[in-house]
Amino acid sequence: MRLADWLVLCGSLAFVVLYGLWRGRGSNSVNKYLLAGKTMPWHAMALSIMATQASAVTFISTTGQSYVDGMRFVQFYFGLPLAMVILCATAVPIFHRANVYTAYEYLEQRFDARTRALVSAIFLIQRGLALGITLYAPAVVLTVLLGWPERVTTLIMGAVAVMYTTLGGVKTVAWSDFQQMMVMTAGLVAALIAAVLLLPSGVSFHDAVSLAGAAGRLNAVTLKLDWNDRYNLWSGLIGGMFLALSYFGCDQSQVQRYLTGKSIAQSRLSLLFNGIAKVPMQFFILFIGAMVFVFYIYEKPPMLFERTELARIQQPSMQAEYRPLEQRYDAAFESRKAAADRLIQARRSGDSRLRQEGLEEYRSAQQDLDATRRQSVNLVEKAGGAKGLVDTNYIFLTFVTRHLPAGLVGLVLAVIFGATMASISAEVNSLATVSMVDIYKRHFRKLAPDHHYLNVSRAATVFWGCYAVITAQYVGRLGSLVEAVNLLGSFFYGGMLGVFVLAFYFKRVRARGAFYGVLAGEAVIFATYFLTKIAYLWLNVIGCLVVVATGVLITRLGRQ
């Protein structure tokens, strides 16, 4: 980190936070603190929704995923625009007219207090578990690449986010998200331009795209339906739609964004903007990863991007096995580079036979390089390191910190910090809202003055903020469980979506059916995950369908 990087990083973050605090001033009632007095314009809500959804891991991991596996992850988002249309037609007007602070408050109006309490508890558990990881995941990457202590980075990001969330409430969160989204866009565009400009002078942009495609890194659409394949057109459209419906329709961290709208029309516009912009944005982020892949065809990448584990297999006791592996890796890199040059020449010559030969040589060299990397992962395990190491999260930031010019590194790090704070502030804000509205006010103190609830909301924000910072200090010890905890989101969303589908579309279903429907849905989701190999995107579909079927069945049996 050079002086220019520090200036850009600190300047961007200070501007974002101060701007948010300025726009959020005067949040002196519960309505203003939790719903911004329902004054937000659609463009602020739209970018806030996108910033909340895009955590730091989205930028770090998505680019790395494209580097390793290609662009097929974009299909994960194909269901999102469909979900936005469905929510605009149903949930948005219903929530607005119900005059609720939380999505779960509506469940008591429609069913009963027991169902509201159950779904609120599910939300608190699921979001609470994810909170520490949202803060921890980027910190661990920054630690490995820059040597910054995890405790310091989590404390800084957590403390700043909690400070402005506590002071300004949801309005500050939304306006700082708005600015953070601007910084994110600027940082990503700059990173793509840099990746292309850093290519050797003889390699054009078209050559780079061709090389990425020849290595299978531009596989944006897979038509084949495979239930065990995470990302194809069908799992993206159907599973992705259910996941987006759950996230944007039932998760308070998102519902609270569009409940702050001036009108139903403003809230709808914010969601429709998300439906239009999200897929191209993800395509763009994945394309950056593909260009980073091409950059590393000409610049030798480390055998493993996770430096700690690389150092482990480089230690003297492992040299007998590491040295031959390193030699094979160097040879594979050089042969891929030469094959890439020959493929470019063959493509330019227009000779299809030469092109086919060049393509086969290039793909074979890529396979050799991939095989060597797999062997290094096995060696890490043998040396007592991580089992089945996946280093995708380190690829993009390795590229940024080693190869980008001064100032740009600071801008990309501002993207990482900003994305983390946007997600944390929205999550803490929503957890505080549910704790105050659905738990405290509903079950502990029903009658109190407005300023009392305002103070409780602020106290709850501080509580969840401290909880995030403290749990972030310990999630690292969970090791591989970090991934398992992330999976918990998909365990709960299907059940939550099911109960809202019952509420919106099945007018005859009563409280008893909804309550036991959620319990049955959750039981089936867990059984499906642990007893089958069905990809996790389908868990939301299965859970939702079971809740609906059980709710309808119990209501009918009750009538008989």
Add this chain to the structure above:
Amino acid sequence: MAEQLPEQAIKSDGREYPEDPPPLLGTWRRMYFVVIGWLTFLIVVFYLFARRFAP
């Protein structure tokens, strides 16, 4: 002014929420078709892009 009763403070903002038309295209149904049409266009473009540069 006396402090509001909690239920009033929390529940009702006294507003009605009419079905405002969108700023473009006249009806929300048309807006929804535009979003779905945009998604279809993107999928077709991504598919053609993937095929054009497939190994």
